[in-house]
Amino acid sequence: MYKYDAFLKTLNSNPIVPVVVIDNYQDVLPLADILLENKCKIIEITLRTERALDSIKLLKDKDYDIIVGAGTVLSSEMFRMSEDAGVDFVVSPGTTKDLLKYAATSKTPYLPGVMTSSEILKLKMHGFTIQKFFPASIAGGINALKTYASVYGDVKFCPTGGVSAENYKDFLALPNICAVGGTWIAPKEKIASHDWETIRQNLKVLFS
Numbered sequence: 001m002y003k004y005d006a007f008l009k010t011l012n013s014n015p016i017v018p019v020v021v022i023d024n025y026q027d028v029l030p031l032a033d034i035l036l037e038n039k040c041k042i043i044e045i046t047l048r049t050e051r052a053l054d055s056i057k058l059l060k061d062k063d064y065d066i067i068v069g070a071g072t073v074l075s076s077e078m079f080r081m082s083e084d085a086g087v088d089f090v091v092s093p094g095t096t097k098d099l100l101k102y103a104a105t106s107k108t109p110y111l112p113g114v115m116t117s118s119e120i121l122k123l124k125m126h127g128f129t130i131q132k133f134f135p136a137s138i139a140g141g142i143n144a145l146k147t148y149a150s151v152y153g154d155v156k157f158c159p160t161g162g163v164s165a166e167n168y169k170d171f172l173a174l175p176n177i178c179a180v181g182g183t184w185i186a187p188k189e190k191i192a193s194h195d196w197e198t199i200r201q202n203l204k205v206l207f208s
């Protein structure tokens, strides 16, 4: 699957993914400026707020040089709307038959969420060998991922959910991790209050 070879390269070269929740869709522009300023070229905008798709569209309309994912995609309809907004990849916290069916025919790379060994196996059998391990801290964290490396050697994971400034390096050091994601980098309340300085400092620690 060519789109997944390319997607794996994208994640390997951008292994820290800020996962964001944006209430005021225009806040995405100053946020993206700060990310790019700090050499972070990827963002996952979760579809948890009313105008999330508008913030994705805005970044694309303004031609920002940043890879944009849609997160918390819960249905094929949301997948399609994300594609219409111009996203580069789609992420979901779990999967449904409907989502898998849609993703199989879509040109957009899909990062499906898994939490258990059976889910990993099922998705691997469907050809999805890059998976979101979620919520990583509850699903077994580093120890579970170490075990999955020996069982499912060809599956690469992007853990999210409980990944933090304190533990992200431990996750990234594992051979089966292609990237990590989290809201700690640009927390919802810091975006809402325009506390760009805190976000800038968080990024400096990660990207300098």
Ligand code: 3PG
Pocket (backbone or CB within 6 Å): 019, 046, 071, 072, 093, 134, 160, 161, 162, 163, 181, 182, 183, 184
């Ligand atoms: C996600 O959707 O990936 C999670 O909300 C990220 O989890 P975190 O808030 O623990 O970083």
